[in-house]
Amino acid sequence: MSVTVDLDVKPDVKGFFDPATNTISYVVKDPNSDACAIIDSVMDIDYAAGRITYAHADEIIAYVKEKGLTVDWLIETHVHADHLSAAPYIQKALGGKIGIGQKITVVQDTFGKVFNEGTEFQRDGSQFDRLFQDGDHYRVGGMDCFAMHTPGHTPACMTHVMGDAAFVGDTLFMPDGGSARADFPGGDAGQLYDSIQKVLSLPDATRLFICHDYGPNGREIRWETSVGDEKAHNIHVGHGKTREEFVAMRTARDKTLDMPKLIIPSLQVNMRGGDLPPADESGKRFLKVPINGL
Template sequence: MDQIPHPVDLSVKPEVTAFFDEATNTVSYVVKDPKSDACAIFDSVMDIDYAAGRISYQSADKIIRFVQDHNLKVEWLIETHAHADHLSAAPYIQGKLGGKLGIGANIKVVQEVFGKIFNDGTEFRRDGSQFDRLFEDGDTYTIGGMVAFAMLTPGHTPACMTHVVGDAAFVGDTLFMPDGGTARADFPGGDARVLYHSIKRVLALPPEERLFMCHDYGPNGRDIKWETTVAEERAHNIHVHDGVSEDEFVQMRTARDETLALPKLIIPSIQVNIRGGNLPDADANGKRQLKVPINEL
């Protein structure tokens, strides 16, 4: 499992443009083939005023304008996993720019778990059909002339995948910048021991491989950053640098997770993202509703 499924072609160097969403500390990416106008969009953000129940698209519109201004062709909209801290704007962008929507095949596991938690009933399909492509470990796809592959890296969620495009890899929440450590593993379907092996798989990529984070929180007041390398992570990651054993990591990760509050947008994010970024269907009164399960003591 710790091995990578394909050789990495470091001569392929995609052009990566990042878009940082301050409200959710999320980094979205436009990944362009340097030899054509083809691109992919990773982990887009739909804006929500949760208290007002208001959806808007300022973050997504910035990406759309960039794509249009540079005359790019969107071939893929990729979700590295079903996010618990922001809502996906993929269907909105797809409606404006086209492209196929892809996520890991284990989204079906996530849909099953949260479909029960939110009591979504039989009308909510738990087969991943909200997406155009469900990636299995090692699946390949193309962005223009670039061959990319999806690598299963669960632990944060069952559906987490790292997408490798030449000398660039998009790791989702599996890793943070070296001073930020690693993802939490206490959500339903998460597992610290599984996460350790997924991280080792990412860190088996070539040392010079560029790694692009889905989030950054500027630890200790530093400026926001989102790009590092395998070598930097192996040398300096505060949770999982070379020499940290599996048991040490699991003990640290488990203890740390017990201190963390839930993301403030987890309730709307999960309900929207397991639907591929779509809002729930309207009720009998024509209103779309997000549920809040009550945990009674």
């Protein structure tokens, strides 16, 4: 895929950090209008109590209203396994279209079986307003944006490029954080390396915004880097590390990692576009826990 990054278009990017899940959500404003996109929003859950709340989403909604912005898009970079999406909640308050990568259908098929969702659960991505394919263009106000398919962490991962800014989801972390795991169903360390190289083929000055940061070695939380910084300093792929070296490292490292604490509710909600499972006859909603199923 041949892409052109317009480094002269510099969207205003506001990050919102959620300490409960170490997630960064973004409001991305077209520099020449009041249009914006919201990327990777978070819905709060007290898993032990089975309680959903919206403090993080309400903070984003308040910011958008305060700035007088219009939401064109609510983007999910992938089906997150560590936090729940607030996209439908924000959409009801602010409008906009919800978009995710076309390979969401692969994720839905995989986890529809894991959670025994039955035939009533649609596995065609119809829960979303737009399914992005590799190279698709769309607009935020007058700003041309495009999607890059960057699988490896999950099959549906997409990087979204808006002017001189790219939102990489879990494809890359900050240089001292390296890369995300590739051992979820449908993940692949070799694919992840190839996707990282695709991101690093963008101009060095391209700003990169990541979805998670864990403050390695006690540093403060950060979420903005650049292609040039990642190529020079990323501990997993910088300094010209080969595909074979990366796959060996990633495979060994992933074997030592625990599953994310919110993986079970996150997958069930996020594969539905952020909606909760349907209510039963009494109006109650439930999340399933597959035994030895993940």
